Amino acid sequence: MTLIYDPRTTTRRSSDLSKHSADVFAEAEDHTVQITRRDGEPLVLMSQREADARDALLQFAADLITVTLDDEGTLASRMADRFQWMLALSLGDQAQCAQDLVNAARASFATGQSHLAIAELTSWRETATAIAAGLVVHPVEWLEGPERVERP
Structure with missing residues (x-):
């Protein structure tokens, strides 16, 4: 029984492995x-x-x-208990994160593409880490028009 469907x-x-090992190994890399x-x-x-991606998806x-x-x-509060890095997010972001993670997991399981869930998980975790480190978004002040500056 295959746990994760892989159409490729x-x-x-x-x-073939003994006679054309280089070709088989090249295929296995892909x-x-x-x-x-x-x-x-x-x-x-x-x-x-x-193999590591499949292990990570199964753990997720x-x-x-x-x-x-x-x-x-x-769901967001239960997920924040399990993924404690979510506590660095606002309550609204925790809810969005929880829903995004569930949707990405469903897509990964349906398509056999483990990177969908893992990328979403990594993205949200890195966002929470950046927020915890004090890297928050500040509004950008744009110049009204072009300004001449001296050459360094």
Whole structure:
């Protein structure tokens, strides 16, 4: 049973791996390759990056399931308990973050593209980190028109 659907998976015979290993390895750097064997269960060859992305997505899924099992408070408050960096966000941003993370996770699970959820999670976490560090948005003051400045 496949936990994460990947439409780009290709299938190669074990003899291809021994005869054309460079080609099979090049494929595995781009997408998952299933290696079929006559004497056993198929094996999967993928990059460490892809394996790490799948692990991160599964951990995120476990965290979301834990959050949804709790019935006290709002989704945003339950997620802030699990992802404590969310506490650096305003209440409105916490609600938006929670919804964005759920939507990105659903899209990742539906398409097999783990980067959708992980990128959203990373983006919100980095935003919260920047806010906690005091990097807030200040309004920009634009000049009325071009000004001449001396050459340095």
